[in-house]
Amino acid sequence: MRVWKPALAEAGVIPEREAGERRFVSSREHGMHALRHFYASVLLDAGENVKALAEYLGHSDPGFTLRTYTHLMPNSQARARKAVDRVFRRGDDTADGPQTAQDGEKAS
DSSP states (O other), X not given: OXXXXXXXXXXXXXXXXXXXXXXXXXSGGGSHHHHXXXXXXXXXXXXXXXXXXXXXXXXXXXXXXXXHHGGGSOOHHHHHHHHHHHXXXXXXXXXXXXXXXXXXXXXX
C-alpha cells in the first residue's frame, strides 16, 4: 500500500493524506475498491455496455454489475448531448454530419 495509496491520491481517486498524518485513510472505499469503481465509472461514461464491463471486472452476472454501478450510468439526455457534440467536434471531415444535410438543401 506504500505505492498504491499515494498513486490513487495523485490520480484524485482517494483523498490526499492530511498534513501531519502518517498514513492515508484506511477503509474499503479508499483502496483498490476505489480504483475499480473509478475504472467502472470511466468505462460507463464512455458508453461501454454493462455486459462487457461485467467481464472486465470479473463478475459472472452482468445483473450484479448493473445493480452495483447503475448510479454511474449516464442518463439518456447526457448520451444524446455527447452524441451531438461528437458530430460537431468533427468539423467538415465527415460526409454524414449536419453540413451534408445543408449542402443537399442548397443543391435542390
